[in-house]
Amino acid sequence: MIAALEAVIAAAPFRHMLTPGGRRMSVAMTNCGRNGWVTDRSGYRYTGCDPMTQNPWPQMPAAVFNLAARAAGAGGFPGFTPDTCLINRYRPGAQLTLHQDKDECDFSAPIVSVSLGLSAVFLFGGLHRRDRPRRIRMHNGDVAVWGGTARLAYHGIAPLADGDHPLTGRCRINLTLRKAT
Numbered sequence: 001m002i003a004a005l006e007a008v009i010a011a012a013p014f015r016h017m018l019t020p021g022g023r024r025m026s027v028a029m030t031n032c033g034r035n036g037w038v039t040d041r042s043g044y045r046y047t048g049c050d051p052m053t054q055n056p057w058p059q060m061p062a063a064v065f066n067l068a069a070r071a072a073g074a075g076g077f078p079g080f081t082p083d084t085c086l087i088n089r090y091r092p093g094a095q096l097t098l099h100q101d102k103d104e105c106d107f108s109a110p111i112v113s114v115s116l117g118l119s120a121v122f123l124f125g126g127l128h129r130r131d132r133p134r135r136i137r138m139h140n141g142d143v144a145v146w147g148g149t150a151r152l153a154y155h156g157i158a159p160l161a162d163g164d165h166p167l168t169g170r171c172r173i174n175l176t177l178r179k180a181t
């Protein structure tokens with residue numbers, strides 16, 4: 001998995017995107033698959049090309065697609081065909097504030113999330129931002145399948161604690177696979 005991702009990252013390097021409000025995200029991101037999630041001053045959206053290189057996003061490695069499809073099936077969502085894989089890199093201190101994933105066209109498809117490297121605390125809230133989130137530790141190799149009534153739940157990642165992981169060094173990598181279009 002890591003070897004396949006290294007080729008993706010060589011073609012579409014990690015970058016810190018800007019929120020629509022102009023803030024630099026602490027999480028560095030890139031994508032593979034037919035669509036890629038981006039944010040800048042004009043908002044959140046999916047694009048077919050990497051705005052940094054103008055090239056189409058690198059193909060989704062088969063190992064990544066197959067893992068996601070298999071995990072979704074095991075979680076009760078057979079026939080998942082993700083067309084996008086967002087790759088998030090967290091260094092110590094990086095975080096993702098509470099948000100909903102709602103830039104996709106079809107909320108009947110689940111999301112599959114794969115955690116690699118350093119552990120993180122996943123904040124899993126409810127359908128309203130004010131709902132107090134549960135804290136769930138995500139470790140290397142953990143896969144979360146997320147859909148149905150939870151598809152639009154608020155969630156985030158608490159600031160990453162420092163550490164050193166044999167697979168990734170001083171970072172956590174998260175893959176978030178979705179059906180965007």
Ligand code: MD6
Pocket residue numbers: 088096101111112113144146155156157174176
């Ligand atoms: C992360 N994940 O784990 C960020 N979104 O680094 C997400 O924002 C996420 O893991 C929707 C469903 C699953 C996720």
Ligand code: FE
Pocket residue numbers: 099100101155
């Ligand atoms: Fe999310």
